[in-house]
Amino acid sequence: MVHQAATRLATSCTECQRRKQKCSRDWPCNHCQARRVAHLCKFPAKKALKVTRSMAKTASLDNARAASPQPNLETSSLGGIAAVTNDNAFRMLGYLPGTEATNQSAENYQSAAISLDLPSMDQPEMKEAMRGLPPKPNADILVQYFLSEINEQYPCVYPPTFLHDYAIWWSGKAKGQALTPEFTCLLLRICACATLYLDNDARHKLEADLEENAQNLAERYHRTAKQLSTTIAPGQGGLTQVQQLFLNAVYCKIEAQFVESWHALGTAIHQAQELGLHKASFKVITSEFEREMRRRIWCILYDWDWQMSLLLSRPFIINSNYCSVELPNLCLESSDPDEFELSPIAHTAYQCQLGQTISKIPGVMGGLMTSAQAIAIQQETERWFKTLPAAYRLENPDTRWDQSHKFVALHRYQLHSIGYMVMFLPLKPCLTMNVDDKPSVERSLRPIAIDCALKLMESSQRMLTYMLPTSAKFYFAPFIMFDTAAFLCSAIIHDRTRTLPNQDRIIEAIGSAQEALKQISESTKTGAICYAALTRLAGSMPPRQEENATMVSRSSDESIEGPCTPPSAPLGPETYNDPYFAEMDAKMLGNSTEAGIVDASLAGLNPFQPGNNELAELDDLINIDMCELSQIWDWNTLDLTLQPPPAA
Template sequence: MHQSRKRRVRTCYPCYTRKQKCNREYPCNHCTRRRRPEECVYSAPPTEKAFQNTFRLEGAVDEAPGPFLEHAQPSSETSGLHEAQCHWSSHCSQHSAIAKSFGYFEDSNSNTMALLRGLPLESETDLSDPSPSMWEPIQQELSRMPPREILDFLVQYFVYELNWMKQVVHAPSFLTQYQQWWAKSKPIGVADVEFAVLILRICSYATQFLPSPTHTIDQICGRPLSEIRNTCSDVAYSLAKLCEGLDWKGSIFRVQHIIFAALTVSCEGRTDQFWEVIASASRAAQKAGIHTDTDTASKKSRVPQNDSTQELDKEVRRRVLCSLYVLDSHLSRQLDRVPFLPDHLVDNSPPRLRLIPDIGNMSAEIDTNAPDIFTERLMQVQLGQFWRRIGPRRNCDYDPTQSEQRYEMLCAEYLPSLHTAFSIDCPDTTWDNALPKLPMQRQLLRIAIFDSVCWNFRPLLSLKPDQIAELAPYKQVLLQSQKRRLGMAAVKVLEAVTALHSMFGGSYTRFAAIIFNTFEAAVLLLCLCCHADFPFDQGDEHTNVLGIKAKLTYKKAMQVAEQAIGRLQLLAELSDMAATGLGVAAQLYAIAAKAKKSPDSVAPESSTNTPFWQLPCSADRGTDNGLDPHSSLGQADPVLLSDIFSWAAQGDSYSKLSSSSYEFPMSWEGPVL
């Protein structure tokens, strides 16, 4: 007797549960009509064969790797290009030449451009319509895009697994635009090309997190991830340059895809380039005018827009500006840079949460109190505004009294404003099941808050003994208390990083927030351990940091630092940032262990000779020499660690770091990129 054959599922999960037949695109027609494009999910099987079968979306545009490609043929090229030129010309302001020459912001209501806009002047512009030769390279670059089934998979992975981190795009509206973009049969204007750049840079960013515990293979539809990543990056770069030549002002799509370019270099361990690209995104945001809460963009469009569409456009601009503001504030604080964006830029137009509901199966009563997917970003915005407002002045000596006042203001003003789901001492976990990324966002915010406490007290580590001796007695006592608080804040950062890393599977990741904060907090903790006068072992006295009471001992500090170094060694197999930080943290660990055995030894910050962070052959690391950037890790780093920790372990019961002592769960055995 033959067993009944199980019917193959050919629809997305929401349509399957509703017994509907969808068109197998991403997002499908039914999820789009229900205004739930972010819920459109196609399951991912574990094997490569099933993977290729599942993600070849029947009904999608399988033959053509991208839209608009029929215009690459001579028979229809002229008409398509002509229509694109006419549409582009209609969007060009009559005063664009003046704005470009004098640098005016076109949408201003107060500069000279605003005066000229209301006068009946003849339109004189030095901007000519783009010739067909300018659109031909765009068609060529679009034809190089990966097939749609690959882009569909990466976009879906990004929306469900990565977008919660930075919230640069509003998932429902982005997926709607994504489907509309594929449905177009010819190029409409520069904005369509820039949206293609946004898609490509999102996909390139998504490949930085693959393989992952949920997707353990290193290829998509038979193409290696490295090839897909390089193709997306190269095509996006070429198209972005072409768009700048066609439209110097840009749009919100340009701001978004520049931010994703910044996030990608951050994953590659280049925080210096990350900072530079954030500067480019800040300039693009001002040129595009997303900092103005106006309807200028809607008024310029030839497509009629109703009030709800205009409101959605403004909401998306607000969210992009907030996301950029958070990145700018956080980087300027961590790297001691001057912010690119003004302090109060986001005061007048905060995002309105749940313009389109993000929560699925919840009752209306709970829905009113539940956090939005963007709530964590708003908490980050408020944190950035707080420290910009009361932060210490640059190039000033450390004053324990002023630092204590800033800390007390943080506890009195900022902490009470946190949503209950993000409370520091006892967060409300009611909505964790309905919002699966909420626990991860909670840890991300905890990292930022405790890191800001570390930033407030960090300068005390630079005080010299003679400077401390000159302080008033009560300030010296306060300084000792702040050292304990700084140490506990660093421990709390590492605990939150450990929790977040475990939610990623405890395995390999390029997520810069995990790597950067592991290194920063470990260095702070080990520097404190190097201080002979650090107030360890205070009996039963507990340290209070942001309402959390705990006792910090030397043993606990070294154990937490040891775990952080173990994480850096694990992640060094994929990240240059982790590999560089590993050598520094390991040597500092050895110095701290030796300082404990020899209390009279000199602390590392007092050394004026060879810096302890110089690593042998560190200048040879990189990807431009044609070699694998991680090929030397297995040869150099274990030897370095072995020498350092064998030296530190002599007579020290806390220095037992070895590759067998790591307690990080390895939930997948995927190949290394």
């Protein structure tokens, strides 16, 4: 289990002492938890009190010695040392924990939104940022949308403290107080990300109020935040600066700018390292709440690093040998141990565990993995699956919280997809080669690769079901479905001897992936690109009578009764009954597709018709414009001997 037992502390927290309440002496305590003020739940350092008492005794002894002078060099030296052994000296040497932050109460809590050091806001970037933000009613909508939709995926801010600072920021703006540039940047980043995620009604309202296209608004917020962020020196701005830099990476990822997102992630990681988030925080002068937030943010950065580095085939930014990853204790949202796994940060902590595990396998971080490493990754990931709690386990998960905590089901399938993605990554070459003349180890891995690919497709489609329609721009599920289906197509093309196992399930999985990508192709650029490319690739597969009969049957059923979902790829009936999908299916594909990625000629393409499956037409795949996806996708990985078009 990831969560840590709540530490039993010696005395009541400062808030309970101030309010004269009985404290549970856990962090966060019962009263602070109920009032959602965990950032104010602080306890005096017990060790510091003990050491202070002992030092007071030492000082009295030194005074007694000083009163009776002795002409002894050794005694004089001890007296000189005792003269400098005070609290500050010991604290400077790192022997005493600090009590500066732990003695704060509600009255002297310092908000991250107001600056006590900056006398004014004369910077042109700050003035531009103040003008660039939407009016408060619109900003309120964007903030609430971010906290309810995006922050559950990437929980980099704690809603109670953020909303507290958010109210102070607007109050300080009205009073003409000096506002911190880092929190202003954070607010702009939140508005930019939330604008891209708005549903149709909220987007139309925002565009009507501000008289500007939502995409243009998001780009303007992002651009303004980027300009203001350049005025903040490295190491300045605290955790708020790390949060806003991380949301820069989130924005780029939402916009499918994967290389830019990776570089933005590196900037956020370097800022976090300047603050010492990669080190154990037991000597840091900070509150228990801030230590927990440090753990959470570093855990998120660590997860993004190892996953994006694997997808982009790039070296890890974080060197695990030179950092300590302290997992969150998961008790910030609830003091009930039975509900620790329902924390929005829980799935991030479990991903962090998996990343730590596979990074310890020799050679994994080098990029190219052997069969032995693929087997080791499979074994470690299967062990990791078994450690997941009941709400996230693979078989018979506990679904009693799916309605009250809507993110639990989404996080469950996200964890499953990431686990199978890690297992499938080193097994991909087994599907792009003729294994008949390969060693027995590689031949034995092909059935494992196919089984893993089918499970990855199923979990990705389940995740997409829970994401739609509000989170259609979340690229991970559509891309994983396309990537896995493409390798399954390559496996069929390379299967010269017709010995590929589970052929019927493979065909069903490819068809289900096409249906799912088709449904989001008109609302997202990523879905449109993936649907066009997969349709073209599936049309190049060699014909088989049983496959043609299967697809003809599927097409006939869909024309009469609507889309049919195979058991192995359940996009449930609730998805197809949604008006969002009914309207999408009613339109002809290509009439209003974003950026014109898919044209009408692909709408009626039956990918398994004999007229479209000549292997010579594989060369047409290289002509498909993958746009931003070309940063993480290369047709050469399918080993289809594609030829580029001749030069003009």
